[in-house]
Amino acid sequence: MSDLSFEQMLEQTFKDIHVGSIVVGKIIDIKEDLAVLNVGYKSDGILTRNEYGNDASLDLRTVLHVGDELEVKVLKINDGEGQLMLSYKRIAQDKARKKLEDAFVNHKLLKEKVSRIVNGGVCVDIEGNRVFIPASLMSDPYERDLAKYQDQEIEFVLTEFNPKRRRIIGDRKQIITERKAQLRKQFFENHAVGDTVEGTVSSVPVFGAFVNIDGVEGLLHVTEMSWLRISNPKNACKVGDKIKVFIKDMSNDRISLSRKFPEENPWKDAQKKYPIGTVVKGKIIRLADFGAFIEVEKGIDGLVHVSQLVKRRIEHPSEAVEVGQTVEALVVGVDEAAERLSLSIRAFQAQKRNNGSNNEEADTDGKDIAESAADDKENSVNDKAESTANEAAQGDDSADGALNEATGGNEGDAAND
Structure with a gap:
């Protein structure tokens, strides 16, 4: 016969719980804010x-329903009323922590929902474990407003895991950067210049537009x-x-795009359309120190050098013409390859006077002016036009500088194209 008392024998039937x-x-039993569980101990457990x-x-x-079985963790043996204090969420929390540790050690991809947007980044809650992803590691390029990510599932990796200090840091940018690099590699393998x-259009900065093509960004410069x-x-x-664009250049891992399709070039056959001696009519669209630009047709502007505006000497084109004024001029030079059309209002007026008179002096005057205007194509017109091109190039360089600053240098070089 056992020497144990009934109470001692009953005690042995209970689980060893700590x-x-x-x-x-x-x-x-279950109520709105708590459930009572039988865990095989001498007292029931309370799950709040x-x-x-x-x-x-x-x-x-x-x-929850009566009869359901739950795996729980014992928090207290005696909650003050002789009952066990239990937790269900801490089981999930511990499992999630182990999952996070494994993901950190083995560089595994995680996919979870953003629970909160905070100053400087976003938070992801994984069964009570808070993962913080700084704004600088959320996207590529950087996004200041992260509100759109609220309640959205995102993919990320862990770059720091220190639960004791409550520091679990995520990185989404790394995933985006790696995928972009892979897409760019595939793009270069599957495309060629001229395609x-x-x-x-993904963004429109001051120097052009970035265009997303199958996940890869190319630059469409404003001049293209x-x-x-x-x-x-x-x-x-x-x-x-x-x-729709075509690939203009793919050098140095950069993609330059263009919408200036050759078949749409208004300068095509310009030499045939505007041979020297042709009279053109157009509106003055802008003035420069060295002359006035006339829109001959959409896409074709002609330059009237300041010396070819009027017979008298003037310091600035505004002394003779104004923007918006419709004028007629004589073509004195055309360079289809350089997309340059040289015009003369003086020569046109002289020709007009000559046609209206048999006076030998008028005839000579018109001939001399036309010849002088043609000579200007090689001299002052070209010099000034080249100066304009240099100024425009400097403007493009400024845009390129802005581009380098905006993109870290990669697409900046594309702007130079």
């Missing part, structure tokens, strides 16, 4: 709403947006527009 034990219990999950408004009766492609003169890229396209 703080931190993981046990399986059956729900024997706060220890079930993180939703303080959750009615436990909507997710026509379709893409979506149209055969027409474009002063503001936002007048030519906007974010979200789908446009």
